[in-house]
Amino acid sequence: MASTTQSAGHYYLPAPSKWPITAASAVLCLGFGAAFAVNQMMLGYVLLALGVAIFAFMLFGWFGAVAHESESGLHNERVDTSFRWGMSWFIFSEVMFFAAFFGALFYVRVFSVPWLADIEQKLLWPGFAGTWPTAGPGFEGEFSPIAAWGLPAINTLLLLTSGVTVTLAHWALKENKRGALIGWLAATIALGVTFLFVQIHEYGHAYSELNLKLSTGVFGSTFYMLTGFHGFHVTVGCIMLSVILGRSIAGHFKPEHHFGFEGVAWYWHFVDVVWLLLFILVYWL
Amino acid sequence: MSVKIFRAAAGLATVVLSAGAQAAFELNFQTPVSKVGERVYDLHTVILLICFVIFIAVFGTLLYSVFAHRKSKGHVAAQFHENTTVEVLWTIIPFVILVLIAWPATTTLLAMRDTAEPDVTVKVTGYQWEWAYDYLKGEGEGISFLSNLATPHDQIYGTAAKGEHYLREVNNPLVVPVGKKIRILTTANDVIHSWFVPELFVKQDANPGFIRDTWFRAEKEGTFRGQCAELCGKDHGFMPIVVEVVSPEKYSAWVAEQKKKMAGLADDPGKRATEAGEAVAPADIKTARR
Amino acid sequence: MSAVLDTPGHHEHADRPTGITRWLTTTNHKDIGTMYLWFSFTMFIVGGIMALIIRTELFTPGIQVVDPDRFNALTTYHGLIMVFGAIMPAFVGFANWLIPMQIGAPDMAFPRMNNLSFWLLPPAALLLITAQFVPGGGAGVGWTMYPPLTVQAPMAMDLTIFAIHILGMSSIMGSINIITTVFNMRAPGMGMMRIPMFCWTWVITAFLLLAVMPVLAGAVTMTLTDRHFGTSFFNAAGGGDPVLYQHVFWFFGHPEVYIIAIPAFGVISQIIPAFARKPLFGYTSMVYATASIAVLSFLVWAHHMFTVGMPVEAQLYFMYATVLIAVPTGVKVFNWVATAWRGSLSFETPMLFALGFLFLFTIGGFTGLVLAIVPIDVQLHDTYYVVAHFHYVMVAGALFSAFGAIYFWLPKWTGKMYDERLGKLHFWLSFIFFNVAFFVQHFLGLAGMPRRIPDYAPQFAEFNMISSIGAWGFGLAQVLLLYIVVKTIRSGKPAEQRQWDGADGLEWTHLPTPAPYHSFETPPVLK
Ligand code: HEA
Ligand code: HEA
Ligand code: CUA
Ligand SMILES: [Cu+2]
Secondary structure, three states: OOOOOOOOOOOOOOOOOOHHHHHHHHHHHHHHHHHHHOOOOHHHHHHHHHHHHHHHHHHHHHHHHHHHHHHOOOOOHHHHHHHHHHHHHHHHHHHHHHHHHHHHHHHHHHHHHHHHOOHHHHHOOOOOOOOOOOOOOOOOOOOOOOOOOOHHHHHHHHHHHHHHHHHHHHHHHHOOOHHHHHHHHHHHHHHHHHHHHHHHHHHHHHHHHHOOOOOOHHHHHHHHHHHHHHHHHHHHHHHHHHHHHHHHHOOOOEOOEOHHHHHHHHHHHHHHHHHHHHHHHHHHO | OHHHHHHHHHHHHHHHOOOOOOOOOOOOOOOOOOHHHHHHHHHHHHHHHHHHHHHHHHHHHHHHHHHHOEOOOOOOOOOOOOOHHHHHHHHHHHHHHHHHHHHHHHHHHHHHHOOOOOOEEEEEEEEOOEEEEEEEEOOOOOOEEEEOEOOOHHHHOOOOOOOOOOOOOEOOOEEEEOOOOEEEEEEEOOOOEEEEEHHHOEEEEEOEOOOEEEEEOOOOOEEEEEEOOOOOOOOHHHOEEEEEEEOHHHHHHHHHHHHHHHHHOOOOOOOOOOOOOOOOOOOOHHHHHO | OOOOOOOOOOOOOOOOOOHHHHHHHOOOHHHHHHHHHHHHHHHHHHHHHHHHHHHHHOOOOOOOOOOHHHHHHHHHHHHHHHHHHHHHHHHHHHHHHHHHHHHOOOOOOOHHHHHHHHHOHHHHHHHHHHOOOOOOOOOOOOOOOOOOHHHHOOOHHHHHHHHHHHHHHHHHHHHHHHHHHHHHOOOOOOOHHHOOHHHHHHHHHHHHHHHHHHHHHHHHHHHHHHHHOOOOOOOHHHOOOHHHHHHHHHHHHHHHHHHHHHHHHHHHHHHHHHHHOOOOOOHHHHHHHHHHHHHHHOOOHHHHOOOOOOOHHHHHHHHHHHHHOHHHHHHHHHHHHHHHOOOOEOOOHHHHHHHHHHHHHHHHHHHHHHHHOHHHHHHHOOEHHHHHHHHHHHHHHHHHHHHHHHHHHHHHHHOEEOOHHHHHHHHHHHHHHHHHHHHHHHHHHHHOOEOOOOOOOHHHHHHHHHHHHHHHHHHHHHHHHHHHHHHHHHHOEEOOOOOOOOOOOHHHHOOOOOOOOOOOOOOOOOO
């Protein structure tokens, strides 16, 4: 340790660590597990479970180590700036991931569906009108989309509010009001979890009453993939917020040094913005 | 020198390929048989020349430097590392060249994409791994048949000598009249295929569930051979296309003959006749897609 | 803590694990760089052997060594493994080794994550290799993985999809690390416009990777759900479109080819000045040109799809945008030539590879330009002309540049000098056989031979035979590379601190040879 721990003003370089290779082994299990599982092979589920377990173990260990280093004052300003850059670029890459699916939605609405209804394609798909929402010319049966101004609007409100509460928590932290910090964080998590419950309820409703399924043509595909990946991100966000809450309760973070908190808050805002886009582009328009 | 290498390799090739290898060292596009094809051919020649000239200029300079500015000759390095004038120049000049290229490219493209007012319209459907042709409009309307690789298995696996048109021969070629505008509608039944005939300068992907089009007007009678140009699975390499361009009279005769055959199958709707008479018909597209 | 001048093997951190644990747990950029490079070389051999099987099958018409399904799988995994397993990791390896040394940093910004981004690669490689042996065989869908063929493909496809997810994660982490390191860890006084070109090219590449790897992940995820969960992204009956995949893929795919090319440009921009003993000509315009290439690369993707039947306006737009890339790339080529101009040139192996790069990459660029012209591309698309084009830019381009980098920095890494005579031999063999293998493919493409076919019509026989001979020659020439590197490590003569008198990076001027374990424990002082 001594040789890699730099004196003040120097950049903190962690000593050799077993966590990355642990993470890689988890990913190895997850990769093979997922590939086998989608082919209904028993081995796949086993590997998936193993992968998840190793991954969870790794997360505790690795993030625990980082939190510990942070609290021991090893992260100077330089390191802090690195974290900021790192988190920003990570969120940028997440934005691009969602962009792929938003792009797909854009493409089907603006190009492929109208094309399928154009005069040339009458040879193949006579009688297809090409109006949105649609499950495509080959889809038999009826389905209805979820109305924007019902629960989705409430969900929008929930998430927007949670964006406010996390900011309030941040202000509290900056003023070193621990109680308020913990309170607002807890509120944020509660809002996020409520959002998730509403979302699950919506899915159930869509599946059982609206005949809107993942397999409901391209509408179902884009709807569930976009909202599903968003929901997954909310889940991850809630977990991260809970960790931050735990650390806050344990007395971590200082008014002038708390990137762990800020990184999660950034992430939360990102999830928020994605939802706004979803609300407008998927539910409303 | 390179000619010698070619000859040597050609000799080697003839030995190995004992049967039917005409040493065909084609260095350029196949001779186009359509007006559009000729334009593409010329466009390519022009662009190649431009690239060649730039190449000579750039690497002439570099080669001069390589020979004249050697350390081993005691050349001392100059230390300049900027010159705004040349930097601006060598940004603008290539740009101008590109604009000059863009002009003929655009007009050729517009001509290529103009599928209006065809004389004959044929729908081409790609299947794994055969083509189906349906004459939709114009003389021959209603004709439809499947076109399959005619090369025997034995030739492919080396147990028989390879024929002259090895892999580029089919049981039922597409027959079209010379000098007429033929519009090709492409689609596919399973995966993406691509309808490609080099001498006609036509290539159009066949996307399942969509119809896309292209066209050609052959100026010359003859048999033109191509093959599927989009990876479509195991037998992607064995999905040839043969287009027979014939005189209008011959074409009419062919249409009449086909019509007669079709009539024999009339009470069997939705089926396609093959030359052999057995009606092999993949299910209709709509049903197969679901 | 003293400065950096500790000799290797001495008083170095007794607490550092040794043996295999060292490599599994290391947080050191040099160790990680080394692992990247060896991994990359291994994958190069795997992908190369696949290429040789392909070329052997194509030696004469007829099916001889592999059946068509296997052939398609070989083509697919050759492409995937070379791109994701060989070339990209090679340049990440160089980045790891060089960036901290070149900007005066002690290490990368996130050393542990750095380790993870490397160790994600072996699982991905395992998935790709296992895919060959699962029931149904490898997925013969092409490295571009177009649906609906991928929807039909056997389970190997799923292994491939998850491999790509993992490769994407690795690239994203690697990129975050690189970009953060360059932004945040430069020595005092080293402004962004003073960092070596190699660092600049990597910043830009990292940005490209961050922007497009997630998009590729999206594309293959949609493929996965279309395969197993009943979605209709690429199915017309459900309102989707197979061509949608192509748009998403090429939105990734075109920037990807610059991800491969741009770090190579960076290497060339280091080597030519060193052997011309003259500063890089037009540093500023190089930076701007590279950045413009990166920006333009997001705007041209559909030039890979000119035959799908898109509206003519779209074809025109994508043609114009594509040819524009010739301008900034031209600027780079001209700048390199101007760097050599009136220099004091010498021709050690790295320089030979750099000049070989320049010469052959430009040919590849010109054929790219030919392909960008829609009417011509309609004829050449999916023929061997395209195969020739991209091997010129990727093998003679990126790979030659990587070879150059190995020879250039090997002395700094190992402290030993390679055998110059053998190095030159390696260059000439590679150069000649490369052209034998790939130049003739232009003619095949012009004559209309499609790519991805295991068997072909007799009129293509002669050139295919020549190409196969060249491929074998080129492949065997790489045995020499392996020999040279191993020989250098084992018994090379000691190298000097500044092995190349024209090289002026911090790694040459401020660090001993071989470079110490921690590059700059105290930041160097720059004037
Ligand atoms: C390193 C990788 C790399 C690089 C750098 C490039 C560079 C370029 N590529 Fe290439 N390309 C690929 C890798 C690469 N490509 C791959 C892998 C494929 C196939 C993928 C697949 O289908 O599997 C492909 C396919 C491909 C296609 C599709 C072909 C088809 O499938 O139909 C096209 C079409 O436009 C194209 C164009 C270009 C252009 C215009 C450039 C330009 O960037 C080139 C610019 C350079 C120059 C022009 C030379 C130097 C310039 C001068 C000296 C200045 C003066 C010049 C003039 C004014 C002319 N490429
Ligand atoms: C940067 C990437 C890269 C690299 C380096 C290469 C390297 C080579 N590639 Fe290619 N190639 C691609 C990327 C690359 N390729 C891509 C993306 C495709 C498209 C795939 C698709 O269509 O989906 C493709 C497709 C492709 C095809 C077309 C296949 C088809 O359409 O069916 C061919 C055919 O000739 C080919 C040949 C070669 C050869 C001979 C080499 C040689 O340069 C390889 C030489 C290297 C070695 C041989 C390994 C090193 C050897 C040793 C260390 C010695 C020990 C080994 C022995 C000699 C036994 N490649
Ligand atoms: Cu059909 Cu390839
Ligand atoms: Cu491209």
